[in-house]
Amino acid sequence: MKKIIALALALLSGNVGASTFPSLPEPVSNNAVAQVETQNGRYLLSFMGLGPDKDYLAVHNKVWALKFGQDRWQEKQPVPGSIDPIGRLAGVAVGVGRYAYVFGGYTVEKSGHEVSSPDVYRYDIKNNRYKLLAPMPVPVDDSVALVYQNRYIYLVSGWHNDGNVNLVQVYDIKEDRWQQASPFLGLPVFGQAAGIADNIILVCDGVAVAAHLFKRRSYQGVAQCHKGIINPGNPLKIDWRVIRHPTGKGRYRMAATSVGDDIVFIGGSTNPYNYNGIGYNGKPSAATDGIWLFDTETDRWKMLKSGTKTMDHRGLLEVDGKLLTVGGMGNSQQVLDKITVHVADLEQLKHSD
Numbered sequence: 001m002k003k004i005i006a007l008a009l010a011l012l013s014g015n016v017g018a019s020t021f022p023s024l025p026e027p028v029s030n031n032a033v034a035q036v037e038t039q040n041g042r043y044l045l046s047f048m049g050l051g052p053d054k055d056y057l058a059v060h061n062k063v064w065a066l067k068f069g070q071d072r073w074q075e076k077q078p079v080p081g082s083i084d085p086i087g088r089l090a091g092v093a094v095g096v097g098r099y100a101y102v103f104g105g106y107t108v109e110k111s112g113h114e115v116s117s118p119d120v121y122r123y124d125i126k127n128n129r130y131k132l133l134a135p136m137p138v139p140v141d142d143s144v145a146l147v148y149q150n151r152y153i154y155l156v157s158g159w160h161n162d163g164n165v166n167l168v169q170v171y172d173i174k175e176d177r178w179q180q181a182s183p184f185l186g187l188p189v190f191g192q193a194a195g196i197a198d199n200i201i202l203v204c205d206g207v208a209v210a211a212h213l214f215k216r217r218s219y220q221g222v223a224q225c226h227k228g229i230i231n232p233g234n235p236l237k238i239d240w241r242v243i244r245h246p247t248g249k250g251r252y253r254m255a256a257t258s259v260g261d262d263i264v265f266i267g268g269s270t271n272p273y274n275y276n277g278i279g280y281n282g283k284p285s286a287a288t289d290g291i292w293l294f295d296t297e298t299d300r301w302k303m304l305k306s307g308t309k310t311m312d313h314r315g316l317l318e319v320d321g322k323l324l325t326v327g328g329m330g331n332s333q334q335v336l337d338k339i340t341v342h343v344a345d346l347e348q349l350k351h352s353d
Contacts, residue, residue, distance in 0.1 A: 020341070021044075021066070021324070021339035021341070022066065022070075022071050022072055022073060022339075023073075023337045023338050023339070024046065024064055024073055024326070024327055024337045024338070024339075025064055025073050025075060025337075026051065026052070026337055027051065027052045027327065027334075027335035027336055027337040028046060028049040028050065028051065028062070028326075028327040028335065028336075028337070029049055029050045029054075029312045029327055029328050029329045029335045029336065030049050030050045030089045030090055030253075030275060030312050030314060031046045031047060031048055031049030031050075031314060031326065031327050032046070032047040032048055032049070032091040032092050032093035032102060032103075032105070032314045032315065033045065033046055033047070033093060033314060033315040033317060033325075033326045034047070034093040034094055034095040034100040034101075034102075034315070034317075035095045035317050035319065036095040036097070036098055036099060036100050036125055037095075037097065037098065038098045038125060038126050039098075039126075040067075040126065041067050041068055041069065042067070042068040043065050043066060043067050043068070043125050044065070044066040044068075044317065044319070044326065044339075045063065045064070045065050045066075045076075045093065045095070045100050045123070045125070046063065046064045046065075046073075046326050046327065047061075047063050047079055047091060047093050047100075047102050047123075048060065048061050048062070048063075048079055048087065048088045048089070048091050048102075048105055049062070049089065049327065050089055050275060050312075050335065051335065052334070052335040054275065054276040054277060054333070054335065055276070056108040056109065056110055056112070059085070059087040059088065059089055059107070059108050059275075060078075060087040061078040061079040061080075061081060061086045061087045061088060062075065062078055063075070063076040063077060063078055063079060063123075064076065065125060076125070076128055077128050077129065077130065079091075079102060079121065079123075079130070080119070080121065080130055080132070081107075081117065081119055082117070082118070082119050083107055083115060083117060083119075084107070085107050085108070085109065086107075087107065087108075088104075088105030088106060088107055088117055088141075089105055089106055089108065089141070089275055090104075090105050090106055090141040090142040090159075090190075090191075090275075090314070091103060091104050091105030091117075091141065091314065092104065092105075092143055092144060092145040092155070092314055092315070093145065093314070093315070094145045094146075094147050094153060094315075096147055096150055096153075096173060097150070098124070098125070098126065099122050099123065099124060100122070100123040100125070101120065101121070101122055101123075101133075101145070101153060101171075101173070102119075102120070102121045102122075102123060103119075103120050103136065103140075103143070103145055103153075103155060103171075104116060104117050104118070104119065104120075104136060104139055104140055104141045104143065104155075104158075105117050105119075105141050106141040106142075106159070108275070114161075115161060116139040116140060116141045116159060116160050116161050117139055117141070118135035118136045118139035119132070119135065119136075120132070120133040120134065120135060120136060120171065121133060133171075133176055134171070134176050134177055134178055136155070136169060136178065137169060137178050137180075138160055138165055138167055138169065139160060139161070140155060140157075140158030140159060140160050140165060140167075140169070141158060141159050141160075141190070142158050142159045142190035142191050142192075142206075142253075143155045143156065143157060143158025143159070143190070143192075144156050144157075144158070144192060144193065144194040144203065144256075146194060146195070146196040146201060147196065148196060148199065148230060148235060149235070150173075151172065151173050151174055152170050152171070152172060152173070152235050153170070153171040153173065154168055154169070154170055154181065154196070154201065155167075155168070155169045155170075155171070156168050156184050156192070156194055156201070156203050156228075157184045157186075157188050157189050157190070157192060157203070157206070158189075158190055158192075159190035163188075163209055164187075164188035164189055164190055164208065164209060165188055166183045166184045166185075166188045167180060167183060167184070168180065168181040168182060168183060168184055168228075168238060169181075170235065170236060179236055180236070181235070181236040181237070181238050182228075182236065182237055182238040182239075182240065184203065184226065184228075184240065185226060185240040186203065186222075186224045186226040186240075186242075187208045187222050187224060188208065189205070189206025189207055189208050189222060189224075190206055190207055191205075191206045191207050191252045191253045191272065192204065192205055192206030193205065193206075193251075193253070193254035193255065193256040193265050193268065193313075194256055194263075195256045195257050195258040195263035195264065195265075196258055196263075197258040197260070197261050197262065197263055197296050198261070198296075199229060199230040199231075199232055200227065200228070200229060200230075200263075200296040201227065201228035201229075201230065201238070202225060202226070202227050202228075202243065202263045202294055202296070203225070203226050203228070204224065204225040204226075204245070204250075204251075204254070204256075204265060204292075205221065205222060205223060205224065205225075205250040205251050205252065205254065205268070206221075206222060206224075206250070206252065207219050207220065207221055207222070207252060207272045208220055208221075208222045218280065219272055219280045220272070221250040221251075221252055221270065221271070221272045222250050223245045223247070223248055223249055223250035224242075224245060224250070225242070225243040225244070225245050225246075225294075226240050226241065226242060226243060227240070227241045227242075227243045227296075227299070228240050228241075229241070243294075243299060244299075244301075246292045246294075246301040246303060247290075247292075247303075249270055250270070251265075251267075251268035251269060251270055251288060251290075252268055252269050252270075252271070252272040252273070252285075252311070253268050253269065253311055253312050253313055253314075254266060254267055254268030254311075254313065255267055255268075255310075255313035255314075255315060255316035255325050255328075256315075256316050257315070257316040257317065257318055257323070259318060259323070261295065261296050261297050262293050262294060262295055262296065263293075263294045263296060264291065264292070264293055264294075264316065264323060264343075265291070265292040265293075265294075266290075266291050266292075266306055266310075266313075266316055266323065266325065266342050267287060267288055267289065267290070267306065267309065267310040267311050267313060267325065267328070267342070268287070268288055268311050268313070269285040269286060269287055269288060269311040269312075270286075270288065271283060271285040271286065272285070273285040276333070277312070277329055277333030278333070284332075284333055285311065285333065286309070286331055286332075287309035287310050287311035287329060287330060287331045288309055288311070289305050289306040289307055289308055289309040289310075290303065290304075290305060290306070291303070291304040291305060291306050291342065291343070306340075306342040306343070307342075308340050308342060309330065309331040310325055310328045310329065310330060310336070310340055310342075311328060311329050312328045312329040313325050313328045316342075322341050322343060323341070323342050323343035324339050324340060324341045324342060325339070325340045325342065326339055328340070
């Protein structure tokens, strides 16, 4: 609990919302993000996403990299793809050492038809090259990717072509193979957010599919949080438990990560939406500035505010004591080109007992 109080103090004392990072070359939302570290330095990476026009033509496979200490993002080799069109939305990425691992996403055709991509690539920033890895057994998009022991990457739930899945698909970096872990026990969702601290996973919210009598199915936001405890002796065994939701109102496409033993959720929208930022209910979706902190040791929540409203994120990055999002959408569905610093100083958090 002391760590949560320390973060609250950091929020109050830091210059939250003011960015010291250069803007992206162009606005992008729904982009996969990662941080990698090489012998030549550290990098922030943005993969694929949606441009400011927010239509099917704005879906792309562009990649930008920012080396720490430089004042400009560099365009890199675009993400390859096995299906057309090549551009994708709602992919996820994680950094493990010098490599970034990029998973899935979905393509959008002119007709509006969408296809979940099975593609998995390892990106080497040093050589600006991709290596095609074993494809996802069940292709998913709008999922989450979580790294355990710098070897296993968990994809929890998500959307597969025509509906959500309850699968927990585990990619083994060392073996380049997939296995299935204990299924997710919450409602299967897409657009959820999640973090992992040691062997504790926390997955919150997202959108479920609802069936109706005599009319077409609909998409409904859900307020749910599930804690998964990975068995240290068997990474495929997960003990799923229900956790009290912090607000009772679900959010869609938040950004999340872990900080020590805490898992942090930032932003998102309470009105689930299509990729253009317009809700499934036909109303424009508004972003939020809430910050939820979950202490995995006590199962307790702390509610704070960022001061900057953003949504449509695929990840939250911790950089030198700052929590930031790369691109995304603002409160009026505008696609952003900025790096938003939501928490400016985590030094107190890192050194608290």
